[in-house]
Amino acid sequence: MRGIGWIVAAALVGQSLPAAAQTRPDQQAFFALYKELVETNTVVDVGSCTQARDQVAARMKAAGYTDQDLTPFSVPDHSRDGGLVAVLKGSDPKAKPMLLLAHIDVVAAKREDWVRDPFKLIEEGGYYYGRGSVDDKAMAAIWADAMIRFKQSGYKPKRTIKLALTCGEETTYAFNGAEWLAKNQPDLIAAEFALNEGGGGRYGKDGKRELLAIQVGEKAAQNFTFTTTNPGGHSSQPVPDNAIYELADALKRVQGYEFPIKFTDTTRAFFGMVAKAPTTPRPMADAITSLLANPNDAAADRIVSLDKAMHSTLRTTCVATLLKAGHAENALPQSATANINCRIFPGESVDETLAKLKELAGPKVTVTANMPIRPIGIPPKLDPKITAPMKTLADKYFPGVPMLPSMSTGATDGIFLEAIGIPVYGAPGVFIDSDFSGVHGLNERIRVESLYTGRDYLFDLVKAYAG
Incomplete structure (x- = not known):
């Protein structure tokens, strides 16, 4: 994960935060999914993305998705590195699909190095702690939860919505699910555009929101x-x-x-x-x-x-x-x-x-x-059809917070999709602290308020594109 250009935040005006809300039934259902995902160890060669994938698939089936809607995938020599593609059919055959992408593998974490068990979701001091609590299980849970809510509510999008949960993003030599899909099942994930990690928001040291960023391209x-x-x-x-x-x-x-x-x-x-x-x-x-x-x-x-x-x-x-x-x-x-x-x-x-x-x-x-050799980075267009809904909803959820386009100096799985003609945008909405919230390091964490507000923002964003 991730590489937002957090450069000018110190120059920007902050915004006070409301208290976190966790009382709605839909939030409680989301938390159960998120907690299960974080507490499933998905470190490559240690845990199992396939287990996490199956847990999400079971929740989607319970919400009404059929076997025809869900495509679990893996390869024999990487049986624990499986992923999932889910499809919610749109009503307008002329509208091209959109794709929600997230990886469910995480960076390794040693219990003896952490203050808390990295594979137990622990709430403390207004934060959720755990490996993957941000990168990238927050987004994976938000996307899966949105697909479940759409199905349960009977929502009929005009545009088909696809979800791809993949493994291998965090490890160079691992089986990479996004790369495999791009090379072996491109029709399954074909989309006009994809939303991915890489964007987001940043809090200042005073706890106020400073900046939102849209990732548009990466190295x-x-x-x-x-x-x-x-x-x-x-x-x-x-x-x-x-x-x-x-x-x-x-x-x-x-x-x-x-x-x-x-x-x-x-x-x-x-x-x-x-x-x-x-x-x-x-x-x-x-x-x-x-x-x-x-x-x-x-x-x-x-x-x-x-x-x-x-x-x-x-x-x-x-x-x-x-x-x-x-x-x-x-x-x-x-x-x-x-x-x-x-x-x-x-x-x-x-x-x-x-x-x-x-x-x-x-x-x-x-x-x-060295192998593997990555594709050439292809910068997506700074397309108002993509950025305008992000800005409109940001003005509603995060009034007064500046939004900037950024190119990631890091790397995500988006580069594999861009190689087959799918422009990928890192969506804003989930804020992290100015020290990067322990992502890839010790005691990874996300503010409770950030998770739930970001979830609402991204849910409405998907509907804005799909409807």
């Missing part, structure tokens, strides 16, 4: 390996040729290189809004304005890139993340390797990035692209 995450080899020898007789030094020199060249600045429609709109924010410092605002006019303005780039999030939003980035070298403390190294993690700007390919890394590494270093 492609790709790993590369740098390798140097050498005959080695006794460390008492060093020679100039040294695998570690050659690798280190190559890594320093990568460190010193800046990929060129590029803009999508989304990032251009985002930076334009940042520049106009009333309390954005003048040097920063002027530098952004200069870059929008001339992406080759090196002086402006230096100022804007002081903000690490802005720096990453402007360009492809590559950084060394792992090192391995040598075989004995008293021997010259026979090999040295490094992992380079790149986040590739939309429209740029893995091959283009590989060619640049080879150029930087030099002739003594072998550079390879």
Whole structure:
């Protein structure tokens, strides 16, 4: 998950929060689904997405969905990594379907590291704590709950609504359900557009809502390996040729290189809004304005890139993340390797990035692209048909809170759907704290108020598109 460009929140006006409401019968039913989902361990190779999938499917069947409406899927060698596609048929055959996407796997969590059991949903101090309480079981539960409520109420959408709950998003080498569906069952998930994670909202340190973001596009995450080899020898007789030094020199060249600045429609709109924010410092605002006019303005780039999030939003980035070298403390190294993690700007390919890394590494270093190789990032259009309903409902639920379009510098499963022509938008609505609420870290949590209000917002948003 996730990578919202939380950059200008400090400059924006906050909003006081109402007390959380959990008394409606529909909220109680939702909580039971959410709790069951969070408390089902879905860490890849440890727990079971298939179990979680089956639990959701059972609730959907109880609400009136038939076997024809529900398609559970998995592959034999990844039987615990199953997913589910559910379909609520629309009344207008001319209206193209919409897709609700969420992953149900989670990042690993060790009980000894957490204050509370990560696989027990615990309410404390106005928060729900638990692994996946935000990423991404909040959205998975909200989408599944909406589909159940639609069926129970007899709601007849004009547009067919599809739901895909998938596994494998959090682990690079896992079986990825979204990728599998895109390659093997594209007709099953075919849609005019999809709503996914990646958007959301942020609270300030004072507990007030500061910002809403719509994710419109994302970078492609790709790993590369740098390798140097050498005959080695006794460390008492060093020679100039040294695998570690050659690798280190190559890594320093990568460190010193800046990929060129590029803009999508989304990032251009985002930076334009940042520049106009009333309390954005003048040097920063002027530098952004200069870059929008001339992406080759090196002086402006230096100022804007002081903000690490802005720096990453402007360009492809590559950084060394792992090192391995040598075989004995008293021997010259026979090999040295490094992992380079790149986040590739939309429209740029893995091959283009590989060619640049080879150029930087030099002739003594072998550079390879690691499997799996991700698709090229394809930025969706900043389409008013998508953004306008989000803004209209945000004005109702979160009056006065600014909404910005953003490109994720992280990665979601949306990139697999965009590769087959389905534009994916990270929906706003669920707010998290300014420290990212422990997502991927310790003591992951979500405010109770945020979960229930976000649920209502997203329910109405789906109806706005479907009806």
